[in-house]
Amino acid sequence: MHIPDGFVSATVNLSTGAACAALVGVAVARANRNLEAQTVPLLSVTAAFIFAAQMVNFPVAAGTSGHFMGALLAALLLGPWNALIVMTVVLVLQALLFADGGILALGSNLFNMGVVGGLAGYAIFLGLTFLLPKTRTGFLTSGAVAAWFSIVLASLFASAELALSGTIPFAVVAPAMAGVHSIIGVGEALITSTALALVISARPDLVQAAPRNTMLRRSL
Amino acid sequence: MKRSFRFFLVAGVVSLLIGIAVSPFASSNPDGLERVAEEKGFIENAESAELWSSSPLPDYGVDGVESEHISTSLAGLIGTMATLIVGFGVGRMLMKRRDEGKS
Numbered sequence: 001m002h003i004p005d006g007f008v009s010a011t012v013n014l015s016t017g018a019a020c021a022a023l024v025g026v027a028v029a030r031a032n033r034n035l036e037a038q039t040v041p042l043l044s045v046t047a048a049f050i051f052a053a054q055m056v057n058f059p060v061a062a063g064t065s066g067h068f069m070g071a072l073l074a075a076l077l078l079g080p081w082n083a084l085i086v087m088t089v090v091l092v093l094q095a096l097l098f099a100d101g102g103i104l105a106l107g108s109n110l111f112n113m114g115v116v117g118g119l120a121g122y123a124i125f126l127g128l129t130f131l132l133p134k135t136r137t138g139f140l141t142s143g144a145v146a147a148w149f150s151i152v153l154a155s156l157f158a159s160a161e162l163a164l165s166g167t168i169p170f171a172v173v174a175p176a177m178a179g180v181h182s183i184i185g186v187g188e189a190l191i192t193s194t195a196l197a198l199v200i201s202a203r204p205d206l207v208q209a210a211p212r213n214t215m216l217r218r219s220l
Numbered sequence: 221m222k223r224s225f226r227f228f229l230v231a232g233v234v235s236l237l238i239g240i241a242v243s244p245f246a247s248s249n250p251d252g253l254e255r256v257a258e259e260k261g262f263i264e265n266a267e268s269a270e271l272w273s274s275s276p277l278p279d280y281g282v283d284g285v286e287s288e289h290i291s292t293s294l295a296g297l298i299g300t301m302a303t304l305i306v307g308f309g310v311g312r313m314l315m316k317r318r319d320e321g322k323s
Contacts (some may be wrong), residue, residue, distance in 0.1 A: 001251065001252055001253045002251075002253070003253065004266040004267070005266070005267045006265040006266045006267030007257070007262065007265050007266065028314055031311075031314040031315060031316075032314060032315075032316060032317075033316060034316060035311065035314055035315040035316055036315065036316060037312075037315055037316070037318075038224070039311070039315075040308060040311035040312055040315055041224075041228045041308070041311075042228070043307055043308075043310075043311040044303075044304055044305075044307035044308035044311055045228050045231045045232050045235060045304065045307075046307070047303045047304070047306075047307035048232065048235040048236075048239075048300050048301075048303045048304040048307060049231065049234070049235040049238070050303075051235075051239070051299055051300055051302075051303040052235045052236070052238035052239035052242075052243070052296060052299070052300045052303075053235075053238055055238070055239060055242075055243040055246060055280060055292075055295075055296055055299070056238060056242050056243055056245075056246045057246040057247040057248070057249070057251060058246075058247055059247040059249060060252070063249050063250070063255070064249055064250060064251070064252060064255040065246075065247035065248070065249040065250065065251050065252075066251055066252050067246075067251065085310065085311075085314065086307065089303060089306055089307050089310055090303060093299065093302055093303055093306060094299075096275070097275065097276055097277050097298070097299060097302065098275060098277050098278065098279070098280050098295065098299065099275035099278045099279065100279075100280070102267070155252065155253075158253065162262075167262050167265060168260050168262050172260060173256060173260060176256045176259060176260065177252065177253070177256050180252040180255060180256065181252050184252055202227055202230075203224075203227050206227070
C-alpha cells in the first residue's frame with residue numbers, strides 16, 4: 001500500500017509528514033533514554049527482515065497481490081516506538097533507493113504503515129492480550145488479530161488521505177481498500193504469528209511485548 | 221553472547237535469503253492500492269515516473285541486468301544489506317549512552 005506521488009495532495013502529505021516528524025521525535029527521545037546497545041542488532045535485523053519480506057508479494061483475489069507490512073511484528077519485538085524507527089528506516093530506503101512509495105508521499109506512507117500500523121496496531125494488541133488468556137496461544141492470537149487490524153486500519157487511513165486530497169470520494173475508495181486489505185491482512189496475521197512463534201521458541205527474552213504476560217513466561 | 225550472536229546470524233541470513241532467493245518469485249500483480257486505483261480510475265494520477273528515473277534501483281531492479289530474476293535478486297541483496305546496515309547505524313546513533321545511563 002505504498003502511495004506513489006500524485007495520489008495524495010501536498011496539504012495532506014505535509015500534515016501527515018508533520019505528525020510523523022513529531023512522533024518520530026518522540027521515538028528518538030525515547031530511544032535515547034531506553035534503547036539498550038544489545039537491542040540494536042535486533043532492531044537492525046528486524047528492519048532487514050521487513051524490507052526483504054515486503055518484496056515478496058503474494059497473490060490475493062483476482063489478479064491482485066499484497067505483501068507483508070511488518071509494523072506490528074516490529075512493535076511486538078521492539079516496542080511500538082522503536083518500531084516507528086524501524087518503519088522509518090525501511091520506508092525511507094524504499095522511497096529513495098527503489099522508488100517504492102513516493103518521496104513526497106513519504107509522510108503519508110509512514111503515517112499509515114508506521115503510526116497507524118505500528119502504534120495503533122500495538123494498542124489493539126494490548127487490548128486483546130487483556131481480554132484473551134495469558135498463554136502462548138493467547139499471545140500469538142492477539143498478535144495475529146492485531147496484525148490483521150494493522151493492515152485494514154492502514155488501508156482506511158490511506159483511503160481517507162486519498163479522499164481528503166480530492167482524488168476519490170471516501171465512500172467509493174474505502175470499501176474497496178478495506179475489502180482487498182482484509183484478505184492481505186490474513187497474510188499479515190499468518191506471517192506475524194509465525195515469525196513471533198519462531199522468535200519466542202528461540203529467544204523469548206527478545207520479545208519486548210512478552211514480559212507483560214507473566215503467565216506466558218511460565219507457560220513457555 | 222555466543223547464543224545471542226547465533227540468533228542474529230540466523231535471522232540475518234534468513235532475511236537475506238528472502239531478499240535474494242524468494243523475491244524473484246513474488247507475484248507481479250498490482251498490489252491492493254494499485255488494484256483499487258486501476259478499478260476506480262485514478263492510477264493515472266501517479267507521478268512517480270520522473271522520480272523513478274532518479275532512483276538508483278527503480279521497481280526493485282538493477283538497470284542493465286538482462287535477466288529479470290537476477291535483477292530482482294540483486295536489488296533484494298542490496299536492499300536487505302542496506303536496511304541491515306542503516307538499521308544498525310541508526311540504532312547505534314540513537315541508543316542510550318552508557319555514561320548517561322549511569323548518572
